[in-house]
Amino acid sequence: MSPTIKLPELQNLLADHPAFKKVTRLEQLVEKYGIPIKFCPKFHCELNCIEGLWCSQKMFIRRNTDQTYNTMLKMIAESHDNL
Structure with missing residues (x-):
């Protein structure tokens, strides 16, 4: 590889x-059955x-x-009812 290689070439x-061709089992199933899937960012409160x-459960418990x-343990059970 040349030391002057440009980013697009790399x-x-x-x-x-x-x-870089790692494919998850989920991606294999999506491709096999043609099911559209959209991945959301992890831990994103508006998209997930x-x-x-x-958040609501933790706030209730706190x-x-x-x-x-x-x-x-009691609060965890009650927080389910509170939701």
Whole structure:
């Protein structure tokens, strides 16, 4: 490889390398069955609905706990009902 290689040339060279062709099992299934799938950013509160639920649950527990194990277990169960 030349030390004067430009970025686009390097990207093209690496795109064909097996290390950059890693395909997950999910991607294989999507390709096999032709099912469209959209990946959301991890932990994004506006694009991943579960993050809002976790946030509400943690806030409920923090407001109502005395930091003991038994109370935490009780609060987790109650936080499900609170949602």
